[in-house]
Amino acid sequence: MCTYLTEKILLDGAGKGATGWFKLTDGSVYVDHPTHARYTHTLNIDFLNPADGPGARVAVELTEEAARALAAAITAALDHAPAGIASENQP
Secondary structure (H helix, E strand, C coil): CCCCCEEEEEEEEEEEECCEEEEEEEEEEEEECCCCCCCCCEEEEEEECHHHCCCCEEEEEECHHHHHHHHHHHHHHHHHCCCCCCCCCCC
16 A cells, blocks of 8 residues: 655765766655566655756665665664764764
């Protein structure tokens, strides 16, 4: 079942799309029907920069298990790095 709930966040980073690298400003996370994944529903993540048009988008469709593993891996990587090393306030 689709939740029709989209979590939106502001981002500060970069993504690589079909035409190369671009600045990321926004993110969306939602459960819905995938476009390409072979499942009925997936957790979908969009990384984008709306100011640069529809081509400035990186989309990811993950199973629940893969999404939870990714979230845990992100947390583990940050926990093992020195505090602040990847912060927007880097030295």
